[in-house]
Amino acid sequence: MSKDYVQQPGSNSDVRVDGKRVAGKLRFNPPGSGGSRPEMAERDMEFIPELQGGNEAQPAGAHSHDKYRTGTTVGKRTPLVDAKAKVTGQAWYGDDVRLANELIGRIVRSPHHHARVKSIDTSKAEALPGVIAVSTGADAPNKFGVLPVTKDEHAMAVEKVRHVGDLVACVAAIDEETAREAASLIEVDYEVLESVHDAKKGLQDVDDPIHWRGKYHIGSTNIQKRVFQEFGDRSNLEDSHASYSGKWKFMGVNHGFTEPHAVVAHWDSNGRLQLYTPQQVPHYAHRALATVLEVPMHQVNVIRTFVGGGFGGKSDPFPHEMCAAILARKAGRPVRITFDREEVFWVNRGRHPSNIEIKMHADDEGKISGLDIDALIDGGGFASFGHVTSYYNGVLATAPYELGSFHYTGARVWTNKPASGAMRGHGAVNTRCALEVGLDDMAEKMQVDPIDLRLANLLPPHSKTITGFRITSNGMRQALERVREGSNWDEKFRKMPLGKGIGIGCGFFISGSGLPIHWDPNNFPHATVHIQIDMDGGVTVHTGAADIGQGSTTAVAQVVAEVLALPLELVHVRSHESDTSPVDLGSYSSRVTFMNANAAISAALDIREKLLDAASEILSTPSEYLILNDRRIYNKRDPAEGISYLDALHKSQEDKGALIASGAYRTPPMGGVHKGAAAGLAPAYSFSAYVAEVEVDVEMGLIKCTDVWAAHDCGKALNPLAVEGQIIGSCHMGLGQVLSEQMVYGRTGHLQNPNLLEYKIPSVHEMPNVTPIIIESCDPEGPFGAKEAGEGPLLPILPAVVNAVYDAIGIRINELPLTPDKVWAAIAKKMKLENIADANDLPTPRLDFSELQEKLLQRSSEHAKRDVLRQRSEDTNPYINGVLFGFDPNIPPEEQDGGWKISVRPDSDQIENLGLAGSAWTKVEQRHMGGEN
Amino acid sequence: MVGEEHVSMIPAAPSKVWSAEVNGQPQEVLSPSNAILLDVLRDKVGCLGVKRGCDMGTCGCCAVLVDGEPRLSCLTMAQDANGCSITTVEGLADGAHLAPIQQCFADHGGSQCGFCTPGFLITSQALLDKNPNPSDEQVACAIEGNLCRCTGYQQIIESIQAAAAINRGESDLAAPSSDAHPDPHPSGPD
Structure with a gap:
């Protein structure tokens, strides 16, 4: 109940002493009104914002959606709406789709890294009893790929195979044994070609590049994409106060989702393809299927099954999906293909193995005057998302800190390995790790506290990064303060004995892609949601958002329930079929909560308005006096004067039958004009800070992460239970990459651990005790203020652990994962160098504050006040990266400093000195070589 | 292969x-x-x-x-x-009524994508059948053979402990959500 509204004292009856009936005790039509409670629940004022008269604190200020909060579900710990299907075994994943008369499909894979397919003889396989259909690349010559600019995949090899495990042919048979036998009977004649396994070799000219891009091919190398970006004035970097330079090596990692890929294809009696697949991005699969199969998109129905974990690994359109469709078309029967775990590793799309060199500079006031990144990433056999990854490795490092200058050279090369692609924290994870460790190192050199160094260099809310990203809400400062407090940092950092350490790391990630792929700004919004309500009062929400376990279905249901003030059980989300759901770009780049929930709110507001209009007419009360609460609409001045939700619904349905609304979301115009400005552009960004505590066994080199304090700014936690689950789960995945997970390629380039026994995903025993801390910065454009929580929380755990290891043993290791052999080798090397006989005598780093520390403290306390004002929009002056360095935010920096550059191509005098990935710029495209044009 | x-x-x-x-x-x-x-x-x-x-x-x-x-x-x-x-x-369910372990996995975030959930439910049910009052360490040892890629195990352990408490009669099966669902029928796949 509202604080202002006092019930008559002593009244337990439903009638007040003045004869009016008491709100909340009114009977209204129970039959069909939905919900299991016959009575209206009281408004839950704990979940109504204080500026709307409720009790929910709003330290970050008001939000435009506040007035639609009804205290129904937003902000409450809400079990996933599909959780019961999952705990009863009813959830149907890819391999659980069993259609009558089904065939089993099996894929023939390449045993060679790189080979030309000279001929394929399928006659023996076709002759085997029980084999119904056989297909090869000749059946599907059209190329596809997740990005329209880099379509380089075929359903099956057309000309070449590009890695061990690449698809060559496929068969469909009556059972698995026959299918496997038939696959083994297919004879392929290969001409083996020279293969490339090292990303560095991918930069060199070769006779037979893995792909050929005609006039756009860079030399005759295997460079798929190269990026150059330079922003700011780099003339003063030579005489910096402190600097860091580190060469990093990151191994490739796999998503390790528990459900192997599976697909069922069925051409129905009308000749339409029904394709069941656990896809994160069903719409892209839909497009690619239409291209490859040469059928119009409306003749394909992509049915997303439950997805047994995605993490980016189920977001490409996959060749096996094409294979199943081709086989099913040939056979005239449904075909099911399910992967072995080994095949999951062949299809991969995991995080890129990376060689990253990072240089950072700080001036004598502890400002970050320069950030130089050079990232060479190993793309494997196909482009996948690599075009974007090449940018993300640089541009997502431009916040949360204010930079004096930024310089990035990136290159992605094809190698004869399973393709790398998008994985949780896409493109941002590895450079973030190097960057945060670099900051820790500079803090050490300047003898200041690394948290204070960060706090004194943060971009404020409502500002712009050096490359022009628009930062809106920003909870970085609170995140750092909360983990510092929670971990008791000041008592522990640089004060613990040898073998025990504590470290800090931060993260920054996009909340949705501002200019997504396959998006036509003139024709499509980013997300569309349809809501329909029939006479029974049940609300059906149609969305294409793919729930991959992150809870997007729950989030969409929640926001609709919140706006309409209906119990969650009245809201049914239908999101599986492309036939019934509007086009949605899928679950990638952490876009779903932000974009889909916004679209859902927009549709729900439409419905709300219609309900209020109807209620207003019945009650003869202007709709601005009406309140929606739990299946009832009433006058806020006299709650007894009201009608039920069903009455209002039926009134508004009088003319048209079902109440239907559509809502959409598109991002506001934003971003710079330079080439690549769209990469990393997002309507909002998430921020996170973690402190990790580790124990290192100095005699064994074994690292145990014991505790993590994990603060993540998700804007507003629509469902704290799910946000905490995402934070802890991100910790788990990041911890795997930093401590144990790696795809190991042997001397001959063969993947040695394509299974879950040797690919070391942390078990329950490796998990630290994680304290999730939710920071709510209330994003002005997010749904009820929400931003992403699925990917950003992964980023900080890597550097936090690496920094904690340094705190524990005084050694920095620039190669992940930190397996015991590597750690011990580093310890042994240091012992030899410093002539230490016993590992237990290793020195540990200590901190003796320099004069700079005071300056940083002062600056960060000033900035803290600035940030509060900006966050609450009490200070709306423009702020761009560079203000910390004395620039006027109202004038472009290049007009204030003659040395300020914005450049996306290296000058000719720069080309020779560009680092490893930068050396890609020494090569010339074919069209400029007089070659193909 | x-x-x-x-x-x-x-x-x-x-x-x-x-x-x-x-x-x-x-x-x-x-x-x-x-x-x-x-x-x-x-x-x-x-x-x-x-x-x-x-x-x-x-x-x-x-x-x-x-x-x-x-x-x-x-x-x-x-x-x-x-x-x-x-x-x-x-x-595991008794007819249409979820077993405590199932209800708790749903309510405490023990299941995200849900693919590993059946295995976890079976393993933890076996643990609770033998040891109605396990320590967190004992729970961890019981589920050490199960991999979960979504939850980081923490909410799984909480779910198991919550179910153990219900089995011991120390707490009710009421969901922590505001929207208690007295309808015993588990929702089907949509």
Whole structure:
């Protein structure tokens, strides 16, 4: 109940002493009104914002959606709406789709890294009893790929195979044994070609590049994409106060989702393809299927099954999906293909193995005057998302800190390995790790506290990064303060004995892609949601958002329930079929909560308005006096004067039958004009800070992460239970990459651990005790203020652990994962160098504050006040990266400093000195070589 | 698989009658004599809640109770379970009423994508059957053979402890959500 509204004292009856009936005790039509409670629940004022008269604190200020909060579900710990299907075994994943008369499909894979397919003889396989259909690349010559600019995949090899495990042919048979036998009977004649396994070799000219891009091919190398970006004035970097330079090596990692890929294809009696697949991005699969199969998109129905974990690994359109469709078309029967775990590793799309060199500079006031990144990433056999990854490795490092200058050279090369692609924290994870460790190192050199160094260099809310990203809400400062407090940092950092350490790391990630792929700004919004309500009062929400376990279905249901003030059980989300759901770009780049929930709110507001209009007419009360609460609409001045939700619904349905609304979301115009400005552009960004505590066994080199304090700014936690689950789960995945997970390629380039026994995903025993801390910065454009929580929380755990290891043993290791052999080798090397006989005598780093520390403290306390004002929009002056360095935010920096550059191509005098990935710029495209044009 | 020597799958092993009590119901099916329990349960009996994750006993998704003991059905020959009493995830609920362990996994975030959930439910049910009051360490040891890629295990341990408390009668089955759901029928797949 509202604080202002006092019930008559002593009244337990439903009638007040003045004869009016008491709100909340009114009977209204129970039959069909939905919900299991016959009575209206009281408004839950704990979940109504204080500026709307409720009790929910709003330290970050008001939000435009506040007035639609009804205290129904937003902000409450809400079990996933599909959780019961999952705990009863009813959830149907890819391999659980069993259609009558089904065939089993099996894929023939390449045993060679790189080979030309000279001929394929399928006659023996076709002759085997029980084999119904056989297909090869000749059946599907059209190329596809997740990005329209880099379509380089075929359903099956057309000309070449590009890695061990690449698809060559496929068969469909009556059972698995026959299918496997038939696959083994297919004879392929290969001409083996020279293969490339090292990303560095991918930069060199070769006779037979893995792909050929005609006039756009860079030399005759295997460079798929190269990026150059330079922003700011780099003339003063030579005489910096402190600097860091580190060469990093990151191994490739796999998503390790528990459900192997599976697909069922069925051409129905009308000749339409029904394709069941656990896809994160069903719409892209839909497009690619239409291209490859040469059928119009409306003749394909992509049915997303439950997805047994995605993490980016189920977001490409996959060749096996094409294979199943081709086989099913040939056979005239449904075909099911399910992967072995080994095949999951062949299809991969995991995080890129990376060689990253990072240089950072700080001036004598502890400002970050320069950030130089050079990232060479190993793309494997196909482009996948690599075009974007090449940018993300640089541009997502431009916040949360204010930079004096930024310089990035990136290159992605094809190698004869399973393709790398998008994985949780896409493109941002590895450079973030190097960057945060670099900051820790500079803090050490300047003898200041690394948290204070960060706090004194943060971009404020409502500002712009050096490359022009628009930062809106920003909870970085609170995140750092909360983990510092929670971990008791000041008592522990640089004060613990040898073998025990504590470290800090931060993260920054996009909340949705501002200019997504396959998006036509003139024709499509980013997300569309349809809501329909029939006479029974049940609300059906149609969305294409793919729930991959992150809870997007729950989030969409929640926001609709919140706006309409209906119990969650009245809201049914239908999101599986492309036939019934509007086009949605899928679950990638952490876009779903932000974009889909916004679209859902927009549709729900439409419905709300219609309900209020109807209620207003019945009650003869202007709709601005009406309140929606739990299946009832009433006058806020006299709650007894009201009608039920069903009455209002039926009134508004009088003319048209079902109440239907559509809502959409598109991002506001934003971003710079330079080439690549769209990469990393997002309507909002998430921020996170973690402190990790580790124990290192100095005699064994074994690292145990014991505790993590994990603060993540998700804007507003629509469902704290799910946000905490995402934070802890991100910790788990990041911890795997930093401590144990790696795809190991042997001397001959063969993947040695394509299974879950040797690919070391942390078990329950490796998990630290994680304290999730939710920071709510209330994003002005997010749904009820929400931003992403699925990917950003992964980023900080890597550097936090690496920094904690340094705190524990005084050694920095620039190669992940930190397996015991590597750690011990580093310890042994240091012992030899410093002539230490016993590992237990290793020195540990200590901190003796320099004069700079005071300056940083002062600056960060000033900035803290600035940030509060900006966050609450009490200070709306423009702020761009560079203000910390004395620039006027109202004038472009290049007009204030003659040395300020914005450049996306290296000058000719720069080309020779560009680092490893930068050396890609020494090569010339074919069209400029007089070659193909 | 790739690059390995070819072993002919044909002719398949001769079929044998396999009979067992699955989730309280007697089952009798024909299956190849070399079939693994996982395949028989999924393909012949129709227990699709039993999940295949890794094929080699590393992920725990395929766990079932064989005579009350948790077993990895991908490493168990079907014939070795002949005549046994088998419980899969489909057999945990009492009719339409969820078992406490199921309700708690749903309510405490123990299940995200849900693929590993059946295995975790089976393993933790076996633990709670033997040890109604396990420590967190004992819970961790019980689920050490199950991989979960979503939750980071923490909310799984909370779910198991919550279920243990309900089993001991220390707390009610009420969901922590504001929206208690007295309808006992588990929602079907949508």
